[in-house]
Amino acid sequence: MSKASQVRPHKEKEMFCSPHRIYNIRGFRLVTLVFFFVFIFAVLFLTSFADVSISKLFYLSPAQSSRTRLYGIMFDAGSTGSRIHVFTFVRIRGGQLELANEYFDEVKPGLSAYANDPKKGVHSIEELLEKADDIIPKDQWKMTPLALKATAGLRLLPSNSSKQLLAEVRILFQDSPYLFPDPNNVGIMDGPDEGLFAWITVNFLLGGLKSDNSKQFGTLDLGGGSTQITLHPVDPKTLQEAPDGFSRHLNIANSQFTLYTHSYLGLGLMAARTSTLELGQVVKDTNGKDVKHSPCIHSSFRDTWTFGGHSINFGGLGSYGFNTCIEHTKRVISQLKVHKPAGISSIQMYAFSYYYDRAVEMALIDKEKGGTITVGDFAHGAKEACSKESTSLPYLCLDATYILALLKEGFGFTEDRILILQKKIDGVEVSWGLGATLDLFNKMT
Numbered sequence: 001m002s003k004a005s006q007v008r009p010h011k012e013k014e015m016f017c018s019p020h021r022i023y024n025i026r027g028f029r030l031v032t033l034v035f036f037f038v039f040i041f042a043v044l045f046l047t048s049f050a051d052v053s054i055s056k057l058f059y060l061s062p063a064q065s066s067r068t069r070l071y072g073i074m075f076d077a078g079s080t081g082s083r084i085h086v087f088t089f090v091r092i093r094g095g096q097l098e099l100a101n102e103y104f105d106e107v108k109p110g111l112s113a114y115a116n117d118p119k120k121g122v123h124s125i126e127e128l129l130e131k132a133d134d135i136i137p138k139d140q141w142k143m144t145p146l147a148l149k150a151t152a153g154l155r156l157l158p159s160n161s162s163k164q165l166l167a168e169v170r171i172l173f174q175d176s177p178y179l180f181p182d183p184n185n186v187g188i189m190d191g192p193d194e195g196l197f198a199w200i201t202v203n204f205l206l207g208g209l210k211s212d213n214s215k216q217f218g219t220l221d222l223g224g225g226s227t228q229i230t231l232h233p234v235d236p237k238t239l240q241e242a243p244d245g246f247s248r249h250l251n252i253a254n255s256q257f258t259l260y261t262h263s264y265l266g267l268g269l270m271a272a273r274t275s276t277l278e279l280g281q282v283v284k285d286t287n288g289k290d291v292k293h294s295p296c297i298h299s300s301f302r303d304t305w306t307f308g309g310h311s312i313n314f315g316g317l318g319s320y321g322f323n324t325c326i327e328h329t330k331r332v333i334s335q336l337k338v339h340k341p342a343g344i345s346s347i348q349m350y351a352f353s354y355y356y357d358r359a360v361e362m363a364l365i366d367k368e369k370g371g372t373i374t375v376g377d378f379a380h381g382a383k384e385a386c387s388k389e390s391t392s393l394p395y396l397c398l399d400a401t402y403i404l405a406l407l408k409e410g411f412g413f414t415e416d417r418i419l420i421l422q423k424k425i426d427g428v429e430v431s432w433g434l435g436a437t438l439d440l441f442n443k444m445t
């Protein structure tokens with residue numbers, strides 16, 4: 001079980017942190033384009049409320065509307081772990097909202113690992129929820145909204161299993177002292193929302209929501225079961241040439257955005273590892289069991305890999321190495337037909353989650369500070385990882401080679417493409433949690 005619990009205070013002066021940390025988000029609305037006239041009505045509605053103060057738009061109760069501090073609890077039930085985000089916001093003059101701090105903690109494995117024992121799974125969530133009691137003043141509990149959003153781990157489970165797990169979480173939240181007015185606040189998040197909320201988080205923290213396109217950052221999120229790419233296009237071709245369903249409309253900070261975004265279920269790192277191992281040569285062992293032998297695994301290594309309820313007995317091959325491995329990872333990418341967005345070379349991209357973790361393991365960035373690297377650096381790291389045996393990191397060759405294939409063969413990035421890798425921005429975890437919490441407040445108006 002890994003722990004990363006601490007209160008992370010807001011710091012006013014850090015790299016990429018600007019005076020734009022304070023936002024007027026009174027017009028926060030998330031608009032889905034279903035029918036043209038519905039969209040027009042929504043835009044007019046939002047515009048008419050442009051001058052409504054945050055105490056009105058984020059109205060939760062008469063007592064809360066006058067409070068100077070607001071709290072929100074968001075659970076991220078990911079494929080490899082469950083995480084709690086406790087956000088503290090401070091309201092200042094003019095109805096503006098400032099993020100004061102974030103408390104973050106996590107437990108492993110993820111909720112999806114308890115498909116056969118939902119009550120045990122919800123106990124892991126309960127342990128995290130108890131941590132919030134020490135962060136939020138007791139007299140604020142009943143006014144603090146609480147939600148859990150599950151991602152690819154639960155999307156990949158049979159419907160029955162995921163429903164049972166979520167039902168147990170709802171019971172826990174209903175019995176808690178926190179504000180849980182809507183059962184839908186516990187559910188499986190749509191993949192595009194995952195990318196959208198991560199984009200909001202990054203640009204909220206970096207000031208991009210108040211500035212022109214040149215100050216906005218695209219986001220690349222690599223989870224265990226799925227991966228997302230989200231950006232605000234600067235070239236009309238990006239949306240014109242995108243497949244249907246690759247755009248989302250957003251109204252936030254009194255600005256409207258049409259974003260390019262897509263989530264690829266099955267192309268998260270753990271899911272891709274599973275698919276790559278499945279491509280291995282089948283050889284029966286002495287017990288008559290099938291063993292998949294992969295060129296992405298060193299010939300001396302053998303184990304059983306389990307993800308999403310599926311187990312694979314696997315081993316390595318004598319042909320282990322970068323050139324043979326990348327052919328397998330390219331096949332995984334090609335099976336899901338990843339789209340290469342046009343006209344995005346000038347957009348700075350933030351990459352996080354497993355992009356960050358594997359870059360740390362390849363010594364491409366500092367574990368605490370992160371860094372700026374190129375796709376070519378990933379290529380160098382992958383080749384280095386595949387040139388030797390690592391007993392402590394037996395999957396590094398496979399994972400690094402897959403990431404390279406995703407960036408180049410999938411998204412079409414060139415080797416000189418610069419990526420900014422960060423785990424935290426201004427002390428706040430880079431994830432979709434903050435964006436989803438802002439949306440949670442908004443839906444309660």
